Amino acid sequence: MPDSVLIVGSMALDTVTTPFGAVENAVGGAGVYAGMAASFLAPVNLVGVVGDDFPAQALDELRQRGVNLEGVQHVPGERSFRWTGSYEYDMSDATTLSTELNVFADFNPALPAAYQHSKFVFLANIQPRLQLQVLDQVRSPVFTMCDTMNYWIENARDDLLAVLARVDLALMNDAEVRQLTGIPNLARAAGRVLELGPRHVVIKKGEYGASLVSADGHFSLPSYPLPDVVDPTGAGDSFAGGFIGLLAWLGTVGNEALRQAMAVGTVMASACVEDFSLAGLRRLTVSTVYERYQQLRNMVQFAACPLVP
């Protein structure tokens, strides 16, 4: 049995429009996507908050997948966090139409005793102060990683820097890495992030894949090519859930394990974007994970340099 993964993040009702359809108040949120993806690989301890409107069926589904919901607070009389957004044809950028914090406004993550010994921790994109609060409650983590967003880089920079000083890995998209460091060149910007504390930075590049930058080098993976991308919502969080889940599954965090985690994360993201809400991850099987992982591996393989130096 792998060690448990601790995930803290939003549990949301999303209203999303893409060129391929729309959903209203569909279950989503970074914590839910990441928890769902990680559940393929390890027991998950989820920390979050919901209102009266969060579907009991969704909570049941998570429980059945081995996600412990003891750390999910329910605030009676309140509504869950809600996000409304849309995507244009190229699917690269979401336009946020509205955000209702609701129960999230006064959220104070408190870790149940059983969670405090989690060895693998993913702090999804929430207020950095809350990420710190979670880190304070975890006793002896083996590997910690955080996500963030442009809003916190601009409005909670000091707290975010405090988080970065304490995590093993920072997960950000390319624009966020540039914004955080003020450096347009990505290789250089990634180097600057490493100086802020984390031993690794993973740069998410949407349809262009993701890169892992560590002191000892770069690793890059393309995204898994899909002819039908239906809704990109949750891709980054599914990636993160698969990533931390595989580390827990392996029980190691060396360079080789991190590269394998990148591949599993990439596969989880590919399943996520094939449908709205959790439908893509719900349909995913371990055998598809295996197959896509091996395809990705083949997609980047090439023979040694034929030139003689």
Added chain:
Amino acid sequence: MPDSVLIVGSMALDTVTTPFGAVENAVGGAGVYAGMAASFLAPVNLVGVVGDDFPAQALDELRQRGVNLEGVQHVPGERSFRWTGSYEYDMSDATTLSTELNVFADFNPALPAAYQHSKFVFLANIQPRLQLQVLDQVRSPVFTMCDTMNYWIENARDDLLAVLARVDLALMNDAEVRQLTGIPNLARAAGRVLELGPRHVVIKKGEYGASLVSADGHFSLPSYPLPDVVDPTGAGDSFAGGFIGLLAWLGTVGNEALRQAMAVGTVMASACVEDFSLAGLRRLTVSTVYERYQQLRNMVQFAACPLVP
């Protein structure tokens, strides 16, 4: 001795401004960049046109590198093709400030007898009608590839489709693949390009690398990570020159060779963008090509899927 590579493309005087400096009337042009890159690997037959103002020193340099200039026309009393452009901090898009066709306006590529037996052909980005004219003059090519641009997709679509029906490989950036096919999803758009004729399409993604799509699958490579990108001008052409050059060097065009060509192209592009004009390629040595190629190979290597399906 490898077979000769035939390259047709512009020979230009570029005036370029980037956040890291500027050059005025510096030697450039797709044919020159591609020829310079290919010259590391195979004898090059260059087809192009220059005016009185093209530096004799640049022509000498090409000759010394094994580039045959018999097919380069000199139009007395006229000026060479000139391009003026600039790049912003993220270096992803050039802004064209001016284009002077000059000698290029009435260019009619005529292949010297010695060129007509070239086995490996790169038609750089010129008017598709001229690309067709070159194809008509090559007797029995082993491998042909073409580049193009948004302007021809819009204004010379029929000629471009005729080119695509006749080449083995189409080289385009992601925006051009989308524009040509009207399909936003890249995997699907690449599939549509294959239906137009070529057996392979290479999608250039700038700093995100490049993908090779063939009927039997996808191959992807990240760009070589550089902390100092000085001027992206010529990167795609250097890629193409390295690509076709390696095929000639190997003398084969199978899947394995194409993947190795992608890697050599990626290395050539990395050298090109490290400085203005030809300075980066001029400094490049075979030993650096070898080293970067092997680093790229290591950058994408990861172990088999640990999960059991």
